[in-house]
């Protein structure tokens with residue numbers, strides 16, 4: 047999913063609304079077999095991050111997201127001595143089906159009763175919204191095989207396809223893997 051899909055797909059009163067959309071700028075850098083959204087302050091327009099910053103009593107809160115072949119998305123949120131880490135994978139099961147898995151670990155709100163249950167509920171909602179969107183996308187792609195990828199929001203998707211292509215070629219021709227990114231890049235979009 048593109049990094050700008052948030053306010054369009056994940057609308058909830060306790061998360062953020064469509065009206066909070068504003069221009070964003072994020073730095074990306076190449077990492078082995080993938081790319082990283084460099085450490086940044088997460089969306090100022092989402093309530094849970096504000097809560098986290100207050101609770102952690104940390105002046106800075108940062109998020110780093112790694113996207114790595116074949117199917118990994120790793121996010122680490124840090125606020126002072128606290129951290130929250132999640133791994134999301136999308137794995138093909140059959141020709142037309144993938145499964146989405148999310149696992150998380152954290153050292154914050156450990157005293158909170160039913161914390162893991164609450165989190166599973168929230169993550170479940172998000173994943174379900176993503177799943178429904180991907181289903182709609184798959185439906186659309188049946189009729190129009192040309193996927194429209196718009197810069198800059200879809201640049202990460204392009205990197206993913208390029209990385210995959212490079213990897214397959216390097217394996218096929220027994221040559222060295224060539225990373226499609228030559229260095230850090232700054233992308234802009236509205237979300």
Ligand SMILES: [Fe+2]
Nearest residue numbers: 047051055176
């Ligand atoms: Fe999403």
